[in-house]
Amino acid sequence: MSHSKKAKIxxxxxxxxxxxxxxxxxVREKRDVAANKVKGWExxxxxxxxxxANVLSNLDNYLVEFESNAIKNGIKVHWASNAEEHNTIxxxxxxxxxxxxxxxxxxxxxxxxxxxxxxxxQGIEVVDTDLGEYIVQIAKEAPSHIVLPxxxxxxxxxxxxxxxxxxTTPSNGNPEYLTNEARKHLxxxxxxxxxxxxxxxxxxxxxxxxxxxxxxxNADMGAHLAKVHIACMGIEKIIPKEEHLGIFLCLLARSxxxxxxxxxxxxxxxPIEGNEMHIVIVDNxxxxxxxxxxxxxxxxxxxxxxxxxxxxxxxxxxxHSYDATIPGPIGSILSPGKDLKKHSSLPFASTLCGSCTNxxxxxxxxxxxxxxxxxxxxxxxxxxxVKKVVLKIxxxxxxxxxxxxxxxxxxxxxxxxxxxxxxYSKLNAWGNARELPKIEKQNFNQWYKNRxxxx
Amino acid sequence: xxREAILNSIKKNKPELVNIPKIDIxxxxxxxxxxxxxxxxxxxxxxxxxxxxxxxxxxxExxxxxxxxxxxxxxxxxxNLGTxxxxxxxxxxxLKNVDLTIIKGEFGISENGAVWISEDQFPIRVLxxxxxxxxxxxxxxxxxxxxxxxxxxxxxxxxxxxxxxxGPSKTADIEQCLxxxxxxxxxxxxxxx
Numbered sequence: 001m002s003h004s005k006k007a008k009i010x011x012x013x014x015x016x017x018x019x020x021x022x023x024x025x026x027v028r029e030k031r032d033v034a035a036n037k038v039k040g041w042e043x044x045x046x047x048x049x050x051x052x053a054n055v056l057s058n059l060d061n062y063l064v065e066f067e068s069n070a071i072k073n074g075i076k077v078h079w080a081s082n083a084e085e086h087n088t089i090x091x092x093x094x095x096x097x098x099x100x101x102x103x104x105x106x107x108x109x110x111x112x113x114x115x116x117x118x119x120x121x122q123g124i125e126v127v128d129t130d131l132g133e134y135i136v137q138i139a140k141e142a143p144s145h146i147v148l149p150x151x152x153x154x155x156x157x158x159x160x161x162x163x164x165x166x167x168t169t170p171s172n173g174n175p176e177y178l179t180n181e182a183r184k185h186l187x188x189x190x191x192x193x194x195x196x197x198x199x200x201x202x203x204x205x206x207x208x209x210x211x212x213x214x215x216x217x218n219a220d221m222g223a224h225l226a227k228v229h230i231a232c233m234g235i236e237k238i239i240p241k242e243e244h245l246g247i248f249l250c251l252l253a254r255s256x257x258x259x260x261x262x263x264x265x266x267x268x269x270x271p272i273e274g275n276e277m278h279i280v281i282v283d284n285x286x287x288x289x290x291x292x293x294x295x296x297x298x299x300x301x302x303x304x305x306x307x308x309x310x311x312x313x314x315x316x317x318x319x320h321s322y323d324a325t326i327p328g329p330i331g332s333i334l335s336p337g338k339d340l341k342k343h344s345s346l347p348f349a350s351t352l353c354g355s356c357t358n359x360x361x362x363x364x365x366x367x368x369x370x371x372x373x374x375x376x377x378x379x380x381x382x383x384x385x386v387k388k389v390v391l392k393i394x395x396x397x398x399x400x401x402x403x404x405x406x407x408x409x410x411x412x413x414x415x416x417x418x419x420x421x422x423x424y425s426k427l428n429a430w431g432n433a434r435e436l437p438k439i440e441k442q443n444f445n446q447w448y449k450n451r452x453x454x455x
Numbered sequence: 456x457x458r459e460a461i462l463n464s465i466k467k468n469k470p471e472l473v474n475i476p477k478i479d480i481x482x483x484x485x486x487x488x489x490x491x492x493x494x495x496x497x498x499x500x501x502x503x504x505x506x507x508x509x510x511x512x513x514x515x516e517x518x519x520x521x522x523x524x525x526x527x528x529x530x531x532x533x534x535n536l537g538t539x540x541x542x543x544x545x546x547x548x549x550l551k552n553v554d555l556t557i558i559k560g561e562f563g564i565s566e567n568g569a570v571w572i573s574e575d576q577f578p579i580r581v582l583x584x585x586x587x588x589x590x591x592x593x594x595x596x597x598x599x600x601x602x603x604x605x606x607x608x609x610x611x612x613x614x615x616x617x618x619x620x621x622g623p624s625k626t627a628d629i630e631q632c633l634x635x636x637x638x639x640x641x642x643x644x645x646x647x648x
Contacts, residue, residue, distance in 0.1 A: 023631050038566070040482040050476035057473040060465040073614070079457035131637060132628035148628065155630040175632035186638055191548055207614060217584045217624040217639020224581035225547050235461065240475060242610070246602040247478070249619070250567075260496060260567035261602075261621045264584075264639065269614035272580060273543075283461045291468035 002345035007317035010152075020152065021315040027148075028309040030258025031359065037260075038250065047247050049363035052300035055238055056290060062205040062238045063281065069208025070279060073270045078280045083113035086282045090115060090197065090230055091122060093278055097228050099124070099194035103186075105212070105219035106130040107199030108146055108303060109232050109282060112325040115197075126197075127189045129218040131182055138165045144319025146326060147256045147305035152318050186218070196222030200233035200279070201302070202248055206241045209269035210279065213252060213262040220266055229271065230278045235286050236299040248302060251361035255304040289337045294372045298333045300362040307356035307366055313349050322346060329356035333369040336377065344381040347373035408443050415439045480603050489565045489598040490647070496568030500622030501635050503644040510648055517557065517590055520644055524555035524588065530577055531559050531592060547581040556586035560645070562597035564605050564619070570645060571609060573617030580616050588642040589623070595647050 011017055035041050055062060067077045080086035086109075094102065102119065104110065104126055116126045116137075128137040132149035136142065138161050143149030150158070155173025162168040162178055166185050171177045198219045203210040210231060212219045223229040239248065253259040271277035290296055308314045308328030319327035324335040324343060332346035347370045350356075356366040397404055415423055416439045424431040442450070494504045507516050510533050517536060528550070529537035534557050541550070558577050560570035570591050574580060583589055599605055609617070624639030635641065 026631070038483075039485045043479075043482045047476050047478055050473075053473040054475040057470050059469055060462045063462065063465070079461055081457055081460050085457060129638060130628070131626045135628065148631070150628050151631070153630075155632070158629050173630070175629040175634050178629055179626060179634040179637060183636065183638060187551070190638070191551060209614060215624065216626050216637035218637070220584045220618075221581065221638050224579075224584065235465070243478075243603070243606045246606045250602050257627075259500060259621075261500075261569050261619060263500070263621050263624055264618055265569070265621075266616070266618040267614075268616060270616070272616075281461070283464065287461065287464035287468050290465065293470070296470065 001323065003317065003321050003323075003349040004345065006321035006323060007313075007349075010318035010321055011316070016152075016154065017316055017318075019154075020318060023151065024309045024315045027257060028306070028359070031255055031306055031309065032258075034254040034258040034260060038254065044247055044251055045361055045363050048251055048302075048361055049297075049300060051239060051244050051247065052362050053297070055240065056236070056296060056299055058240075059235060059238065059290070062240060063235060065205040066203055066208055066238055067281075069206070071208070073208050074277070075208065075271065076276065076278045078278060080280055080282045080284070082284050083282075086113045086232065086280055086284065087115055087118040089280050090232070091119060091124075093228065093230055093276075094119070094124060094195055097194060097276075099228060101189070101192055101194050102126045102197060103129050103189055103193040103195075103218075103222040103226065104197040105199065105214060105222055106133055106149070107197065107232055108325060109199060109234050109284075110197065111143065112284065113232075113282070115232075127186070127193075129186050129189065129222060130214070130216060131179060134182060134186065135161060142320070142325070144327065145305060145308055146303050146328075147308075152320065186221075190221045190225050193222060193226045195228035195230060196226040197230045197232065198223055200231050200237050201252070202239050202245060203233055203237045203279070204240075204242045204245070205238055207269060209242075209267055210237075211245060211249075211265055211267050213249075213265050215257075215259070215263045217264055220264055223266075223268070224272070227274075228276045228278070229268075230280065231268070232280045232282060234282055234284070236301075252302055252304055255306040255359065255361040285338050289334070292337065295333060295337060295369055297364050298330065298337075298366075298369060300364050301330050301334075302362055304361055306359040306361065310355045310359050312351060312353065312355070317349065322349065329366045329370065330360075330364070333364075333366055333373060336373050340377065341381055344377045347371075347377055405443070405445070412439050412441070412443070478603075483601055483603060485600070487565065487600070489600065490595055492565040493563050493568060493598050494647075496565065497622065497645050498568075500568050501625055501633075501643075502568065502622040503642075505644055505646045507646060507648050513592065513646065513648070516646060517555075520590070521555050521588055526553050527555045527557070528553055528582065528586065529557040530582075531557060533592065541579055541582070543578050545579050547579050547585070550579065550582060550585050553582070553586045555588045555590065556582055556640075557590045557592065558583065560591040560593040560597070562599060562605070562608055563593050563645070564600070564602060565598055566601045567619075567621060569605075569619040569621040571605060571617060571619055573609075573612065574615045575613070583620065584624075584639040586640055588644075589640040590644050590646060591620075592646050592648065
């Protein structure tokens with residue numbers, strides 16, 4: 001199903017869409033306040049982008065450096081070309097330890113690899129311990145946002161889910177009560193976990209260590225209680241030196257939620273004595289994207305979600321309308337590289353306003369890449385008949401300025417004098433749920449000429 | 456499979472070497488009151504601040520702040536409030552009922568209210584997360600301006616496990632309502648001395 005069709009489903013509940021739109025815009029505004037407080041913010045973005053460009057151009061060497069340093073520190077390193085290999089590696093580690101109860105903190109990579117269903121099919125329990133992820137897990141849904149996974153759920157919906165799964169008493173969606181109930185439940189999961197799986201925010205080549213950022217403390221509760229810690233990372237998570245974290249940690253939380261830094265930025269360098277620490281380094285299509293010059297910089301992404309919070313389309317269509325692990329603008333330039341046909345509508349889920357590019361902490365030119373994907377999509381994927389015809393006619397018309405002007409004039413005349421039921425008929429999507437602007441006598445061209453005449 | 460395939464694919468697909476930017480830290484320097492900014496930021500991220508004039512007042516201050524705490528771990532010689540002894544041998548799971556933990560922070564960062572703590576201050580890694588409430592004792596002189604200074608300070612450390620901690624654990628996953636106390640500590644007080 002195309003993005004617009006799925007967006008239509010989300011748009012059925014107008015109140016919810018309005019709330020979703022405003023809630024995310026509020027996060028965007030918090031990001032602005034936080035960014036404006038930092039001296040040299042734009043320098044930070046430049047450096048971050050420059051460091052990531054260097055990383056991609058030297059990625060193989062950095063990965064090897066990271067691996068050898070990690071091994072020196074007693075960490076076991078694994079490599080997976082694709083999702084299947086990743087899942088098999090994780091499963092083998094768990095099998096070796098006879099691990100049946102797993103706690104997992106947020107990791108978009110394991111979502112991408114569909115690790116949970118894979119492990120569950122092997123009789124292993126996996127509990128997502130980030131509250132938002134826990135909510136979508138018991139709702140049997142996918143996260144709709146990479147930082148705010150349950151942003152599409154109302155508190156009343158969470159209340160009902162918790163009643164069913166945790167036996168809570170109805171609370172009209174009291175967030176404190178519900179969070180505390182989840183805390184109690186997840187505590188027992190942490191205390192009984194055989195292994196913990198986490199993501200990786202940054203992996204440092206120079207030291208062989210890695211950093212995991214959370215606000216809830218769930219990654220740490222899992223990793224320090226279980227005997228085995230498995231951290232899964234995409235190859236692009238590498239940064240050259242530890243000091244570069246000074247740049248990235250400054251940008252990450254401010255861009256994501258407007259916090260100056262996440263509550264916990266945990267630096268893992270060595271396993272606890274007697275425990276095991278594993279890192280699984282995953283490609284799964286990333287080296288292919290590395291080869292695409294126009295789209296390479298999409299691999300700079302540090303998964304802050306700022307492009308989602310600011311996107312007028314994302315805010316009004318919801319994360320699920322993208323039908324991809326990573327939704328929103330960044331997802332719309334990553335996903336077509338994985339499956340062009342399936343995700344062919346995503347580059348069009350944008351007004352190309354460029355707001356995503358403006359807020360991106362690592363300066364990915366997201367809206368330009370969306371435009372470039374469109375060029376590829378119309379060449380390689382069959383387009384709907386109506387769209388093709390309309391675009392052809394428009395192109396033909398645009399090449400004939402006299403006719404275009406004439407039609408413009410008559411169009412303005414009709415819009416002005418035609419009865420309301422004609423102008424606001426079903427054929428005019430622009431008049432759906434809003435008033436058209438006042439119709440002017442002259443068009444821009446005429447106005448501009450007159451203005452110049454009048455000096 | 457795996458390793459060689461990935462490395463070969465990168466070699467084949469990567470662009471020409473782009474130089475690593477040289478970072479000019481001075482761009483981020485500013486003249487601010489380190490202590491005041493730090494205090495404001497700790498409160499901004501949901502933490503509390505207390506100040507004591509001399510270290511002898513530490514225990515009375517903590518008792519005032521956490522009068523109901525019974526199971527207490529102190530891992531600093533300056534406090535005598537501890538009721539639970541921990542060593543490297545302690546099983547992490549046995550700490551599940553700890554009400555209050557008192558540890559030392561190595562240094563703080565003004566611009567974000569974070570404190571660096573590491574395994575040197577808590578022999579059991581899960582301690583600052585599993586404890587219900589956390590008190591961090593921090594020297595005012597230890598404050599630095601920003602993250603870049605911070606990484607200079609920890610460059611030579613014994614790298615095992617450490618973290619920047621900024622406020623108590625929190626979540627806004629239910630309708631964006633901020634709730635303090637998610638999976639980690641419910642409450643964090645930084646005591647400046």
